Amino acid sequence: MRIGLITDNPGHPLLSAAAGLLRAAGHGVELLDPGSPDAAAGAPADVxxxxxxxxxxxxxARLLERLGAPVVNSAAATALCQDRTLMAELAVRAGxxxxxxxxxxxxxxxxxxxxxxxxxxxxxxHSRRADLVVRVDDTAHLGELTGDWPDEPVVVQDFAPNSGWxxxxxxxxxxxxxxxxxxxxxxxxxxxxLPLPRIPEGWADLTRRVGEVYSLDVYGVDIVATxxxxxxxxxxxxxPGIRDQPGAPEALADLTLRRVQDPSRK
Incomplete structure:
Protein backbone atom coordinates (compact mmCIF):
# COMPACT_ATOMS: atom_id res chain seq x y z
CA MET A 1 0.00 0.00 0.00
CA ARG A 2 1.02 3.62 -0.54
CA ILE A 3 0.52 6.00 2.36
CA GLY A 4 1.02 9.76 2.17
CA LEU A 5 1.91 12.01 5.09
CA ILE A 6 0.79 15.62 4.62
CA THR A 7 3.00 17.51 7.05
CA ASP A 8 5.49 20.32 7.41
CA ASN A 9 7.13 18.42 10.29
CA PRO A 10 8.06 14.95 9.03
CA GLY A 11 10.27 14.37 12.07
CA HIS A 12 7.35 14.50 14.49
CA PRO A 13 7.77 11.55 16.91
CA LEU A 14 4.31 10.04 16.43
CA LEU A 15 4.39 10.32 12.64
CA SER A 16 7.97 9.04 12.44
CA ALA A 17 7.26 6.04 14.63
CA ALA A 18 4.03 5.14 12.79
CA ALA A 19 5.77 5.56 9.42
CA GLY A 20 8.55 3.24 10.58
CA LEU A 21 6.03 0.56 11.52
CA LEU A 22 4.26 0.87 8.17
CA ARG A 23 7.52 0.67 6.22
CA ALA A 24 8.61 -2.36 8.26
CA ALA A 25 5.36 -4.05 7.24
CA GLY A 26 6.23 -3.50 3.58
CA HIS A 27 4.13 -0.41 2.84
CA GLY A 28 5.36 2.65 0.99
CA VAL A 29 5.28 5.91 2.95
CA GLU A 30 5.59 9.21 1.08
CA LEU A 31 6.06 12.68 2.57
CA LEU A 32 4.05 15.54 1.07
CA ASP A 33 5.10 19.08 1.86
CA PRO A 34 1.89 21.14 1.60
CA GLY A 35 3.95 24.12 0.49
CA SER A 36 5.30 22.32 -2.57
CA PRO A 37 3.58 23.21 -5.88
CA ASP A 38 3.79 19.59 -7.10
CA ALA A 39 2.70 17.92 -3.83
CA ALA A 40 -0.30 16.28 -5.50
CA ALA A 41 1.54 15.16 -8.64
CA GLY A 42 1.13 11.56 -9.79
CA ALA A 43 -1.48 8.97 -8.88
CA PRO A 44 -3.03 9.39 -5.42
CA ALA A 45 -1.84 7.16 -2.60
CA ASP A 46 -4.19 4.69 -0.93
CA VAL A 47 -4.63 6.92 2.14
CA ALA A 61 -6.17 17.58 1.43
CA ARG A 62 -9.33 18.82 -0.31
CA LEU A 63 -7.74 18.22 -3.71
CA LEU A 64 -6.79 14.67 -2.78
CA GLU A 65 -10.29 14.02 -1.44
CA ARG A 66 -11.76 15.19 -4.75
CA LEU A 67 -9.50 12.66 -6.45
CA GLY A 68 -11.09 9.95 -4.31
CA ALA A 69 -8.36 9.40 -1.72
CA PRO A 70 -9.32 8.95 1.97
CA VAL A 71 -7.71 11.56 4.25
CA VAL A 72 -7.29 11.19 8.04
CA ASN A 73 -8.66 13.55 9.35
CA SER A 74 -10.76 14.99 6.56
CA ALA A 75 -10.09 18.56 5.46
CA ALA A 76 -13.59 19.60 6.58
CA ALA A 77 -13.20 18.15 10.08
CA THR A 78 -9.74 19.68 10.45
CA ALA A 79 -10.95 23.11 9.36
CA LEU A 80 -13.92 22.96 11.74
CA CYS A 81 -11.61 22.47 14.71
CA GLN A 82 -9.73 25.63 13.77
CA ASP A 83 -12.82 27.83 14.15
CA ARG A 84 -13.71 28.00 17.84
CA THR A 85 -17.11 29.55 17.09
CA LEU A 86 -18.18 26.67 14.86
CA MET A 87 -16.64 24.18 17.28
CA ALA A 88 -18.71 25.50 20.17
CA GLU A 89 -21.92 25.73 18.13
CA LEU A 90 -21.63 22.09 17.09
CA ALA A 91 -20.94 21.02 20.67
CA VAL A 92 -24.10 22.77 21.88
CA ARG A 93 -26.23 21.13 19.17
CA ALA A 94 -24.81 17.73 20.10
CA GLY A 95 -25.33 18.21 23.84
CA HIS A 126 -9.14 30.90 14.74
CA SER A 127 -6.93 28.28 16.39
CA ARG A 128 -3.31 28.23 15.21
CA ARG A 129 0.23 28.14 16.54
CA ALA A 130 0.99 30.96 18.98
CA ASP A 131 -2.62 32.11 19.06
CA LEU A 132 -4.21 34.00 21.95
CA VAL A 133 -5.42 31.96 24.93
CA VAL A 134 -5.40 33.88 28.20
CA ARG A 135 -7.33 34.33 31.42
CA VAL A 136 -8.39 37.94 31.97
CA ASP A 137 -9.35 38.89 35.52
CA ASP A 138 -10.20 42.56 35.31
CA THR A 139 -10.75 45.52 33.00
CA ALA A 140 -7.19 46.80 33.48
CA HIS A 141 -5.74 43.51 32.27
CA LEU A 142 -8.16 43.56 29.34
CA GLY A 143 -6.90 47.00 28.37
CA GLU A 144 -3.29 45.82 28.39
CA LEU A 145 -4.17 42.79 26.28
CA THR A 146 -6.07 44.91 23.79
CA GLY A 147 -2.97 47.03 23.22
CA ASP A 148 -1.13 43.93 22.00
CA TRP A 149 -3.96 42.20 20.08
CA PRO A 150 -6.43 44.95 19.03
CA ASP A 151 -7.54 43.45 15.71
CA GLU A 152 -7.61 39.79 16.76
CA PRO A 153 -11.04 38.12 16.29
CA VAL A 154 -11.78 36.44 19.61
CA VAL A 155 -14.23 34.29 21.51
CA VAL A 156 -14.88 34.64 25.24
CA GLN A 157 -15.60 31.91 27.77
CA ASP A 158 -16.54 32.33 31.43
CA PHE A 159 -13.72 30.99 33.58
CA ALA A 160 -14.76 27.73 35.27
CA PRO A 161 -12.99 27.24 38.62
CA ASN A 162 -10.93 24.05 38.47
CA SER A 163 -7.76 22.41 39.78
CA GLY A 164 -5.53 24.21 37.27
CA TRP A 165 -4.75 20.97 35.43
CA LEU A 194 2.38 13.86 33.54
CA PRO A 195 0.84 10.38 33.42
CA LEU A 196 -2.84 10.06 34.28
CA PRO A 197 -3.06 6.74 36.15
CA ARG A 198 -6.82 6.41 35.71
CA ILE A 199 -9.22 8.10 33.31
CA PRO A 200 -12.28 9.29 35.27
CA GLU A 201 -15.33 7.14 34.70
CA GLY A 202 -17.20 8.03 31.53
CA TRP A 203 -14.55 10.37 30.15
CA ALA A 204 -13.20 7.89 27.59
CA ASP A 205 -16.72 7.41 26.24
CA LEU A 206 -17.17 11.20 26.17
CA THR A 207 -13.95 11.48 24.16
CA ARG A 208 -15.19 8.92 21.63
CA ARG A 209 -18.47 10.82 21.39
CA VAL A 210 -16.51 13.95 20.48
CA GLY A 211 -14.93 12.02 17.62
CA GLU A 212 -18.36 11.02 16.34
CA VAL A 213 -19.74 14.54 16.58
CA TYR A 214 -16.77 16.19 14.84
CA SER A 215 -16.12 13.32 12.37
CA LEU A 216 -12.56 12.96 13.62
CA ASP A 217 -10.31 9.89 13.52
CA VAL A 218 -7.23 11.25 15.32
CA TYR A 219 -7.90 14.04 17.81
CA GLY A 220 -7.42 15.52 21.24
CA VAL A 221 -9.95 16.70 23.79
CA ASP A 222 -8.95 19.09 26.59
CA ILE A 223 -11.13 18.58 29.65
CA VAL A 224 -11.14 20.27 33.05
CA ALA A 225 -12.86 18.91 36.13
CA THR A 226 -15.24 21.54 37.50
CA PRO A 240 -2.49 16.62 17.90
CA GLY A 241 0.99 15.46 18.81
CA ILE A 242 0.08 12.58 21.19
CA ARG A 243 3.71 12.43 22.30
CA ASP A 244 5.18 9.79 24.59
CA GLN A 245 2.05 7.64 24.72
CA PRO A 246 2.92 3.92 24.63
CA GLY A 247 0.94 2.19 21.90
CA ALA A 248 0.03 5.37 20.02
CA PRO A 249 2.26 4.72 16.96
CA GLU A 250 0.89 1.19 16.69
CA ALA A 251 -2.68 2.49 16.96
CA LEU A 252 -2.04 5.06 14.23
CA ALA A 253 -0.44 2.51 11.89
CA ASP A 254 -3.36 0.13 12.46
CA LEU A 255 -5.95 2.87 11.88
CA THR A 256 -4.20 3.90 8.67
CA LEU A 257 -4.40 0.39 7.23
CA ARG A 258 -8.01 -0.05 8.31
CA ARG A 259 -8.98 3.15 6.56
CA VAL A 260 -7.51 1.77 3.33
CA GLN A 261 -9.50 -1.43 3.66
CA ASP A 262 -12.73 0.35 4.60
CA PRO A 263 -12.71 4.19 4.32
CA SER A 264 -15.82 4.45 6.52
CA ARG A 265 -14.23 2.68 9.51
CA LYS A 266 -12.19 4.09 12.37
Missing part, protein backbone atom coordinates in the same frame (compact mmCIF):
# COMPACT_ATOMS: atom_id res chain seq x y z
CA UNK A 48 -3.26 10.17 3.55
CA UNK A 49 -2.61 11.37 7.09
CA UNK A 50 -3.25 15.10 7.44
CA UNK A 51 -0.85 16.50 10.06
CA UNK A 52 -0.89 20.08 8.73
CA UNK A 53 -3.40 22.78 9.61
CA UNK A 54 -2.17 25.51 7.28
CA UNK A 55 -4.33 26.83 4.42
CA UNK A 56 -2.06 25.07 1.93
CA UNK A 57 -2.30 21.83 3.87
CA UNK A 58 -6.08 21.97 3.88
CA UNK A 59 -6.16 22.90 0.20
CA UNK A 60 -3.99 19.90 -0.65
CA UNK A 96 -21.66 17.98 24.75
CA UNK A 97 -20.50 19.54 28.06
CA UNK A 98 -18.56 22.31 26.31
CA UNK A 99 -17.47 25.61 27.85
CA UNK A 100 -20.05 28.30 27.05
CA UNK A 101 -18.53 30.34 24.23
CA UNK A 102 -19.56 33.66 22.76
CA UNK A 103 -18.13 35.34 19.69
CA UNK A 104 -17.53 39.08 20.20
CA UNK A 105 -15.71 40.38 17.12
CA UNK A 106 -12.22 41.80 17.51
CA UNK A 107 -10.67 42.20 20.93
CA UNK A 108 -10.73 45.99 20.62
CA UNK A 109 -14.42 46.00 19.67
CA UNK A 110 -15.35 43.83 22.63
CA UNK A 111 -13.13 45.63 25.13
CA UNK A 112 -14.57 49.03 24.20
CA UNK A 113 -17.90 48.29 25.87
CA UNK A 114 -16.85 45.77 28.52
CA UNK A 115 -16.34 46.13 32.26
CA UNK A 116 -15.27 42.80 33.68
CA UNK A 117 -16.77 41.71 36.97
CA UNK A 118 -15.49 38.10 36.94
CA UNK A 119 -12.65 36.23 35.22
CA UNK A 120 -13.03 35.15 31.60
CA UNK A 121 -10.91 33.22 29.13
CA UNK A 122 -10.19 35.05 25.89
CA UNK A 123 -9.15 32.97 22.88
CA UNK A 124 -8.39 33.66 19.26
CA UNK A 125 -11.41 32.64 17.23
CA UNK A 166 -6.00 19.99 31.99
CA UNK A 167 -6.90 16.40 31.37
CA UNK A 168 -5.47 15.69 27.94
CA UNK A 169 -7.39 12.90 26.28
CA UNK A 170 -6.31 11.76 22.84
CA UNK A 171 -8.03 9.30 20.55
CA UNK A 172 -6.76 7.29 17.62
CA UNK A 173 -9.82 5.51 16.31
CA UNK A 174 -11.35 3.83 19.35
CA UNK A 175 -8.12 3.88 21.39
CA UNK A 176 -8.03 6.59 24.07
CA UNK A 177 -4.83 7.83 25.70
CA UNK A 178 -4.62 10.30 28.57
CA UNK A 179 -2.27 12.55 30.52
CA UNK A 180 -2.28 15.56 32.83
CA UNK A 181 -0.80 18.93 31.94
CA UNK A 182 -0.94 22.16 33.87
CA UNK A 183 -3.34 24.55 32.17
CA UNK A 184 -1.85 27.11 29.81
CA UNK A 185 -3.82 29.64 31.88
CA UNK A 186 -1.72 28.79 34.93
CA UNK A 187 0.70 31.53 36.09
CA UNK A 188 3.37 28.85 36.50
CA UNK A 189 3.22 27.89 32.83
CA UNK A 190 2.41 24.51 31.43
CA UNK A 191 5.34 22.46 32.63
CA UNK A 192 5.77 18.78 31.79
CA UNK A 193 3.07 16.34 30.74
CA UNK A 227 -15.91 22.12 41.21
CA UNK A 228 -18.31 19.15 41.40
CA UNK A 229 -15.96 16.89 39.45
CA UNK A 230 -17.97 16.88 36.23
CA UNK A 231 -16.09 17.17 32.92
CA UNK A 232 -16.05 20.41 30.93
CA UNK A 233 -14.58 20.35 27.42
CA UNK A 234 -12.54 23.46 26.69
CA UNK A 235 -10.96 22.55 23.36
CA UNK A 236 -10.89 19.96 20.58
CA UNK A 237 -7.84 19.49 18.34
CA UNK A 238 -7.51 17.64 15.06
CA UNK A 239 -4.44 15.36 14.85
Missing amino acids: YLLKAHTPRGLEL LPFAATRTVGTLAQWAAGTALVSPVVVKSR DHKLWAIGDRVFAALRRSELSPEGRGPT ADGSPLIVDVNAF
Whole structure:
Protein backbone atom coordinates (compact mmCIF):
# COMPACT_ATOMS: atom_id res chain seq x y z
CA MET A 1 0.00 0.00 0.00
CA ARG A 2 1.02 3.62 -0.54
CA ILE A 3 0.52 6.00 2.36
CA GLY A 4 1.02 9.76 2.17
CA LEU A 5 1.91 12.01 5.09
CA ILE A 6 0.79 15.62 4.62
CA THR A 7 3.00 17.51 7.05
CA ASP A 8 5.49 20.32 7.41
CA ASN A 9 7.13 18.42 10.29
CA PRO A 10 8.06 14.95 9.03
CA GLY A 11 10.27 14.37 12.07
CA HIS A 12 7.35 14.50 14.49
CA PRO A 13 7.77 11.55 16.91
CA LEU A 14 4.31 10.04 16.43
CA LEU A 15 4.39 10.32 12.64
CA SER A 16 7.97 9.04 12.44
CA ALA A 17 7.26 6.04 14.63
CA ALA A 18 4.03 5.14 12.79
CA ALA A 19 5.77 5.56 9.42
CA GLY A 20 8.55 3.24 10.58
CA LEU A 21 6.03 0.56 11.52
CA LEU A 22 4.26 0.87 8.17
CA ARG A 23 7.52 0.67 6.22
CA ALA A 24 8.61 -2.36 8.26
CA ALA A 25 5.36 -4.05 7.24
CA GLY A 26 6.23 -3.50 3.58
CA HIS A 27 4.13 -0.41 2.84
CA GLY A 28 5.36 2.65 0.99
CA VAL A 29 5.28 5.91 2.95
CA GLU A 30 5.59 9.21 1.08
CA LEU A 31 6.06 12.68 2.57
CA LEU A 32 4.05 15.54 1.07
CA ASP A 33 5.10 19.08 1.86
CA PRO A 34 1.89 21.14 1.60
CA GLY A 35 3.95 24.12 0.49
CA SER A 36 5.30 22.32 -2.57
CA PRO A 37 3.58 23.21 -5.88
CA ASP A 38 3.79 19.59 -7.10
CA ALA A 39 2.70 17.92 -3.83
CA ALA A 40 -0.30 16.28 -5.50
CA ALA A 41 1.54 15.16 -8.64
CA GLY A 42 1.13 11.56 -9.79
CA ALA A 43 -1.48 8.97 -8.88
CA PRO A 44 -3.03 9.39 -5.42
CA ALA A 45 -1.84 7.16 -2.60
CA ASP A 46 -4.19 4.69 -0.93
CA VAL A 47 -4.63 6.92 2.14
CA TYR A 48 -3.26 10.17 3.55
CA LEU A 49 -2.61 11.37 7.09
CA LEU A 50 -3.25 15.10 7.44
CA LYS A 51 -0.85 16.50 10.06
CA ALA A 52 -0.89 20.08 8.73
CA HIS A 53 -3.40 22.78 9.61
CA THR A 54 -2.17 25.51 7.28
CA PRO A 55 -4.33 26.83 4.42
CA ARG A 56 -2.06 25.07 1.93
CA GLY A 57 -2.30 21.83 3.87
CA LEU A 58 -6.08 21.97 3.88
CA GLU A 59 -6.16 22.90 0.20
CA LEU A 60 -3.99 19.90 -0.65
CA ALA A 61 -6.17 17.58 1.43
CA ARG A 62 -9.33 18.82 -0.31
CA LEU A 63 -7.74 18.22 -3.71
CA LEU A 64 -6.79 14.67 -2.78
CA GLU A 65 -10.29 14.02 -1.44
CA ARG A 66 -11.76 15.19 -4.75
CA LEU A 67 -9.50 12.66 -6.45
CA GLY A 68 -11.09 9.95 -4.31
CA ALA A 69 -8.36 9.40 -1.72
CA PRO A 70 -9.32 8.95 1.97
CA VAL A 71 -7.71 11.56 4.25
CA VAL A 72 -7.29 11.19 8.04
CA ASN A 73 -8.66 13.55 9.35
CA SER A 74 -10.76 14.99 6.56
CA ALA A 75 -10.09 18.56 5.46
CA ALA A 76 -13.59 19.60 6.58
CA ALA A 77 -13.20 18.15 10.08
CA THR A 78 -9.74 19.68 10.45
CA ALA A 79 -10.95 23.11 9.36
CA LEU A 80 -13.92 22.96 11.74
CA CYS A 81 -11.61 22.47 14.71
CA GLN A 82 -9.73 25.63 13.77
CA ASP A 83 -12.82 27.83 14.15
CA ARG A 84 -13.71 28.00 17.84
CA THR A 85 -17.11 29.55 17.09
CA LEU A 86 -18.18 26.67 14.86
CA MET A 87 -16.64 24.18 17.28
CA ALA A 88 -18.71 25.50 20.17
CA GLU A 89 -21.92 25.73 18.13
CA LEU A 90 -21.63 22.09 17.09
CA ALA A 91 -20.94 21.02 20.67
CA VAL A 92 -24.10 22.77 21.88
CA ARG A 93 -26.23 21.13 19.17
CA ALA A 94 -24.81 17.73 20.10
CA GLY A 95 -25.33 18.21 23.84
CA LEU A 96 -21.66 17.98 24.75
CA PRO A 97 -20.50 19.54 28.06
CA PHE A 98 -18.56 22.31 26.31
CA ALA A 99 -17.47 25.61 27.85
CA ALA A 100 -20.05 28.30 27.05
CA THR A 101 -18.53 30.34 24.23
CA ARG A 102 -19.56 33.66 22.76
CA THR A 103 -18.13 35.34 19.69
CA VAL A 104 -17.53 39.08 20.20
CA GLY A 105 -15.71 40.38 17.12
CA THR A 106 -12.22 41.80 17.51
CA LEU A 107 -10.67 42.20 20.93
CA ALA A 108 -10.73 45.99 20.62
CA GLN A 109 -14.42 46.00 19.67
CA TRP A 110 -15.35 43.83 22.63
CA ALA A 111 -13.13 45.63 25.13
CA ALA A 112 -14.57 49.03 24.20
CA GLY A 113 -17.90 48.29 25.87
CA THR A 114 -16.85 45.77 28.52
CA ALA A 115 -16.34 46.13 32.26
CA LEU A 116 -15.27 42.80 33.68
CA VAL A 117 -16.77 41.71 36.97
CA SER A 118 -15.49 38.10 36.94
CA PRO A 119 -12.65 36.23 35.22
CA VAL A 120 -13.03 35.15 31.60
CA VAL A 121 -10.91 33.22 29.13
CA VAL A 122 -10.19 35.05 25.89
CA LYS A 123 -9.15 32.97 22.88
CA SER A 124 -8.39 33.66 19.26
CA ARG A 125 -11.41 32.64 17.23
CA HIS A 126 -9.14 30.90 14.74
CA SER A 127 -6.93 28.28 16.39
CA ARG A 128 -3.31 28.23 15.21
CA ARG A 129 0.23 28.14 16.54
CA ALA A 130 0.99 30.96 18.98
CA ASP A 131 -2.62 32.11 19.06
CA LEU A 132 -4.21 34.00 21.95
CA VAL A 133 -5.42 31.96 24.93
CA VAL A 134 -5.40 33.88 28.20
CA ARG A 135 -7.33 34.33 31.42
CA VAL A 136 -8.39 37.94 31.97
CA ASP A 137 -9.35 38.89 35.52
CA ASP A 138 -10.20 42.56 35.31
CA THR A 139 -10.75 45.52 33.00
CA ALA A 140 -7.19 46.80 33.48
CA HIS A 141 -5.74 43.51 32.27
CA LEU A 142 -8.16 43.56 29.34
CA GLY A 143 -6.90 47.00 28.37
CA GLU A 144 -3.29 45.82 28.39
CA LEU A 145 -4.17 42.79 26.28
CA THR A 146 -6.07 44.91 23.79
CA GLY A 147 -2.97 47.03 23.22
CA ASP A 148 -1.13 43.93 22.00
CA TRP A 149 -3.96 42.20 20.08
CA PRO A 150 -6.43 44.95 19.03
CA ASP A 151 -7.54 43.45 15.71
CA GLU A 152 -7.61 39.79 16.76
CA PRO A 153 -11.04 38.12 16.29
CA VAL A 154 -11.78 36.44 19.61
CA VAL A 155 -14.23 34.29 21.51
CA VAL A 156 -14.88 34.64 25.24
CA GLN A 157 -15.60 31.91 27.77
CA ASP A 158 -16.54 32.33 31.43
CA PHE A 159 -13.72 30.99 33.58
CA ALA A 160 -14.76 27.73 35.27
CA PRO A 161 -12.99 27.24 38.62
CA ASN A 162 -10.93 24.05 38.47
CA SER A 163 -7.76 22.41 39.78
CA GLY A 164 -5.53 24.21 37.27
CA TRP A 165 -4.75 20.97 35.43
CA ASP A 166 -6.00 19.99 31.99
CA HIS A 167 -6.90 16.40 31.37
CA LYS A 168 -5.47 15.69 27.94
CA LEU A 169 -7.39 12.90 26.28
CA TRP A 170 -6.31 11.76 22.84
CA ALA A 171 -8.03 9.30 20.55
CA ILE A 172 -6.76 7.29 17.62
CA GLY A 173 -9.82 5.51 16.31
CA ASP A 174 -11.35 3.83 19.35
CA ARG A 175 -8.12 3.88 21.39
CA VAL A 176 -8.03 6.59 24.07
CA PHE A 177 -4.83 7.83 25.70
CA ALA A 178 -4.62 10.30 28.57
CA ALA A 179 -2.27 12.55 30.52
CA LEU A 180 -2.28 15.56 32.83
CA ARG A 181 -0.80 18.93 31.94
CA ARG A 182 -0.94 22.16 33.87
CA SER A 183 -3.34 24.55 32.17
CA GLU A 184 -1.85 27.11 29.81
CA LEU A 185 -3.82 29.64 31.88
CA SER A 186 -1.72 28.79 34.93
CA PRO A 187 0.70 31.53 36.09
CA GLU A 188 3.37 28.85 36.50
CA GLY A 189 3.22 27.89 32.83
CA ARG A 190 2.41 24.51 31.43
CA GLY A 191 5.34 22.46 32.63
CA PRO A 192 5.77 18.78 31.79
CA THR A 193 3.07 16.34 30.74
CA LEU A 194 2.38 13.86 33.54
CA PRO A 195 0.84 10.38 33.42
CA LEU A 196 -2.84 10.06 34.28
CA PRO A 197 -3.06 6.74 36.15
CA ARG A 198 -6.82 6.41 35.71
CA ILE A 199 -9.22 8.10 33.31
CA PRO A 200 -12.28 9.29 35.27
CA GLU A 201 -15.33 7.14 34.70
CA GLY A 202 -17.20 8.03 31.53
CA TRP A 203 -14.55 10.37 30.15
CA ALA A 204 -13.20 7.89 27.59
CA ASP A 205 -16.72 7.41 26.24
CA LEU A 206 -17.17 11.20 26.17
CA THR A 207 -13.95 11.48 24.16
CA ARG A 208 -15.19 8.92 21.63
CA ARG A 209 -18.47 10.82 21.39
CA VAL A 210 -16.51 13.95 20.48
CA GLY A 211 -14.93 12.02 17.62
CA GLU A 212 -18.36 11.02 16.34
CA VAL A 213 -19.74 14.54 16.58
CA TYR A 214 -16.77 16.19 14.84
CA SER A 215 -16.12 13.32 12.37
CA LEU A 216 -12.56 12.96 13.62
CA ASP A 217 -10.31 9.89 13.52
CA VAL A 218 -7.23 11.25 15.32
CA TYR A 219 -7.90 14.04 17.81
CA GLY A 220 -7.42 15.52 21.24
CA VAL A 221 -9.95 16.70 23.79
CA ASP A 222 -8.95 19.09 26.59
CA ILE A 223 -11.13 18.58 29.65
CA VAL A 224 -11.14 20.27 33.05
CA ALA A 225 -12.86 18.91 36.13
CA THR A 226 -15.24 21.54 37.50
CA ALA A 227 -15.91 22.12 41.21
CA ASP A 228 -18.31 19.15 41.40
CA GLY A 229 -15.96 16.89 39.45
CA SER A 230 -17.97 16.88 36.23
CA PRO A 231 -16.09 17.17 32.92
CA LEU A 232 -16.05 20.41 30.93
CA ILE A 233 -14.58 20.35 27.42
CA VAL A 234 -12.54 23.46 26.69
CA ASP A 235 -10.96 22.55 23.36
CA VAL A 236 -10.89 19.96 20.58
CA ASN A 237 -7.84 19.49 18.34
CA ALA A 238 -7.51 17.64 15.06
CA PHE A 239 -4.44 15.36 14.85
CA PRO A 240 -2.49 16.62 17.90
CA GLY A 241 0.99 15.46 18.81
CA ILE A 242 0.08 12.58 21.19
CA ARG A 243 3.71 12.43 22.30
CA ASP A 244 5.18 9.79 24.59
CA GLN A 245 2.05 7.64 24.72
CA PRO A 246 2.92 3.92 24.63
CA GLY A 247 0.94 2.19 21.90
CA ALA A 248 0.03 5.37 20.02
CA PRO A 249 2.26 4.72 16.96
CA GLU A 250 0.89 1.19 16.69
CA ALA A 251 -2.68 2.49 16.96
CA LEU A 252 -2.04 5.06 14.23
CA ALA A 253 -0.44 2.51 11.89
CA ASP A 254 -3.36 0.13 12.46
CA LEU A 255 -5.95 2.87 11.88
CA THR A 256 -4.20 3.90 8.67
CA LEU A 257 -4.40 0.39 7.23
CA ARG A 258 -8.01 -0.05 8.31
CA ARG A 259 -8.98 3.15 6.56
CA VAL A 260 -7.51 1.77 3.33
CA GLN A 261 -9.50 -1.43 3.66
CA ASP A 262 -12.73 0.35 4.60
CA PRO A 263 -12.71 4.19 4.32
CA SER A 264 -15.82 4.45 6.52
CA ARG A 265 -14.23 2.68 9.51
CA LYS A 266 -12.19 4.09 12.37
